[in-house]
Amino acid sequence: xxxxxxxxxxxxxxxxxxxxxxxxxxxxxxxxxxxxxxxxxxxxxxxxxxxxxxxxxxxxxxxxxxxxxxxxxxxxxxxxxxxxxxxxxxxxxxxxxxxxxxxxxxxxxxxxxxxxxxxxxxxxxxxxxxxxxxxxxxxxxxxxxxxxxxxxxxxxxxxxxxxxxxxxxxxxxxxxxxxxxxxxx
Amino acid sequence: xxxxxxxxxxxxxxxxxxxxxxxxxxxxxxxxxxxxxxxxxxxxxxxxxxxxxxxxxxxxxxxxxxxxxxxxxxxxxxxxxxxxxxxxxxxxxxxxxxxxxxxxxxxxxxxxxxxxxxxxxxxxxxxxxxxxxxxxxxxxxxxxxxxxxxxxxxxxxxxxxxxxxxxxxxxxxxxxxxxxxxxxxxxxxxxxxxxxxxxxxxxxxxxxxxxxxxxxxxxxxxxxxxxxxxxxxxxxxxxxxxxxxxxxxxxxxxxxxxxxxxxxxxxxxxxxxxxxxxxxx
Numbered sequence: 245x246x247x248x249x250x251x252x253x254x255x256x257x258x259x260x261x262x263x264x265x266x267x268x269x270x271x272x273x274x275x276x277x278x279x280x281x282x283x284x285x286x287x288x289x290x291x292x293x294x295x296x297x298x299x300x301x302x303x304x305x306x307x308x309x310x311x312x313x314x315x316x317x318x319x320x321x322x323x324x325x326x327x328x329x330x331x332x333x334x335x336x337x338x339x340x341x342x343x344x345x346x347x348x349x350x351x352x353x354x355x356x357x358x359x360x361x362x363x364x365x366x367x368x369x370x371x372x373x374x375x376x377x378x379x380x381x382x383x384x385x386x387x388x389x390x391x392x393x394x395x396x397x398x399x400x401x402x403x404x405x406x407x408x409x410x411x412x413x414x415x416x417x418x419x420x421x422x423x424x425x426x427x428x429x
Numbered sequence: 430x431x432x433x434x435x436x437x438x439x440x441x442x443x444x445x446x447x448x449x450x451x452x453x454x455x456x457x458x459x460x461x462x463x464x465x466x467x468x469x470x471x472x473x474x475x476x477x478x479x480x481x482x483x484x485x486x487x488x489x490x491x492x493x494x495x496x497x498x499x500x501x502x503x504x505x506x507x508x509x510x511x512x513x514x515x516x517x518x519x520x521x522x523x524x525x526x527x528x529x530x531x532x533x534x535x536x537x538x539x540x541x542x543x544x545x546x547x548x549x550x551x552x553x554x555x556x557x558x559x560x561x562x563x564x565x566x567x568x569x570x571x572x573x574x575x576x577x578x579x580x581x582x583x584x585x586x587x588x589x590x591x592x593x594x595x596x597x598x599x600x601x602x603x604x605x606x607x608x609x610x611x612x613x614x615x616x617x618x619x620x621x622x623x624x625x626x627x628x629x630x631x632x633x634x635x636x637x638x639x640x641x642x643x644x645x646x647x648x649x650x651x652x653x654x655x656x657x658x659x660x661x662x663x664x665x666x667x668x669x670x671x672x673x674x675x676x677x678x679x680x681x682x683x684x685x686x687x688x689x690x691x692x693x694x695x696x697x698x699x700x701x702x703x704x705x706x707x708x709x710x
Contacts (some may be wrong), residue, residue: 251587252706257527263472268491286676291574294608294648300488305496306496306497306536306538307496307536308492308493308496308534308535308536309534309535310534311491311534314490317492317493317496317534317536318487318492318493318494318495318496318498318536319496320495320496320497322496322497322578323578323581323611325611341691343638344623345610345613345669346578346609346610346613346670347609347610347611347670363608365481365669365671367430367476367480367483367669368578368610368631368669368700369480369494369576369613369700369701369702370479370480370482370483371483371492371493371494371495371496371497372483372484372486372487372490372492372493372494373479373482373483373486373496374484375492376490388569389549390537390549390551391496391536391537391538391549392549405671410527415608415671416610416671416672418672418674419470419472419665419667419670419673420609420664420665420666420667420670420672421665421672422470422665423469423470423473423665423667423672423673423674425663425665426663426668427660427663429604
């Protein structure tokens with residue numbers, strides 16, 4: 245089990261391999277579909293961004309509202325593929341790691357190698373369990389988007405798997421190939 | 430004639446939606462527990478254990494099982510000797526959705542206009558409501574909180590009659606394989622076969638309201654459910670798509686007669702957080 249702290253740098257990530265387990269601590273930012281559209285638009289128009297992208301980690305999540313006495317509600321990953329078109333630009337601008345669920349496109353995998361980033365997956369549908377590792381949460385931008393607003397999260401030992409490392413390996417492909425049984429006819 | 434106050438419907442819907450989002454149904458818990466025995470992948474077993482632990486945390490901490498608390502889908506059966514007082518059935522159900530999602534701290538995931546503005550409606554309304562008239566004085570409302578991730582991976586295909594049962598198995602496998610990790614396996618798979626395009630889709634959704642280990646009452650159909658399940662589990666997708674023996678917890682098949690030229694097949698996927706509830710008033 246590896247432990248990492250944000251902000252991340254390429255040297256932290258170079259040694260990671262698809263399938264590795266990682267505990268991540270520090271500050272991460274949430275963004276999903278609508279927030280990505282706005283982030284990318286802001287970059288293209290040269291407008292200020294809600295957080296510093298250098299060394300940052302983006303978590304694809306739209307949490308449930310925080311019940312009284314808790315920093316956040318249920319908070320597990322959403323499907324990453326929907327953000328594929330936005331991801332290469334964000335990696336180019338300094339984002340070092342992304343947390344989501346599911347596979348990434350070839351373009352994203354190439355961008356991970358090129359810009360020395362890593363794609364992590366958290367356990368999909370385990371939002372209650374994952375929320376226990378989130379110590380603080382605050383909406384910092386795009387509040388009008390409701391669950392899609394950008395939140396700043398403070399996480400402690402957030403449990404992740406390396407899905408795509410910067411060397412081109414993919415945990416989903418490796419796992420499925422290992423357990424596939426050819427169809428009988 | 431029996432009169433029902435719409436407020437009773439509203440209250441029941443609100444309460445049930447909060448409950449199904451927090452307390453994973455016992456049939457799903459049992460199914461996940463049982464799948465541990467058959468999962469050969471150590472990582473797969475670890476993930477299945479995490480999902481069981483997640484359901485326990487959700488229950489104890491009173492937070493939703495998953496942050497995607499879904500689009501509400503309703504199948505209502507209305508006795509023909511019932512008269513509603515107050516709101517219409519649709520209004521009452523949506524009032525229940527609004528209250529349940531607001532007071533229950535559930536996520537609001539609905540946007541009003543799907544094409545242009547995509548503005549969040551703010552209270553998770555409207556629900557998708559299907560109604561059916563039945564004889565008598567009962568009102569049955571079945572509700573689901575359907576996650577977007579698994580819904581997005583669902584598909585429908587108009588097969589040729591010549592494609593036969595193997596064509597159906599192949600299509601279900603194609604859907605599950607292409608979906609990979611996205612719909613959060615292990616899955617419950619609703620398969621609707623027959624009727625027309627929309628009938629097959631509706632049947633596949635209805636099939637998801639059955640427990641994961643439900644068997645079609647006809648032996649030949651039940652055996653076919655098993656055959657599909659085995660083929661799907663041989664794909665190797667595994668828990669959360671990271672490889673393993675357990676890709677599906679159950680396959681539920683519903684059929685309807687169809688045209689001599691047709692073989693419509695709809696495959697509706699549900700994630701491991703299958704959330705359904707039954708209300709009888």
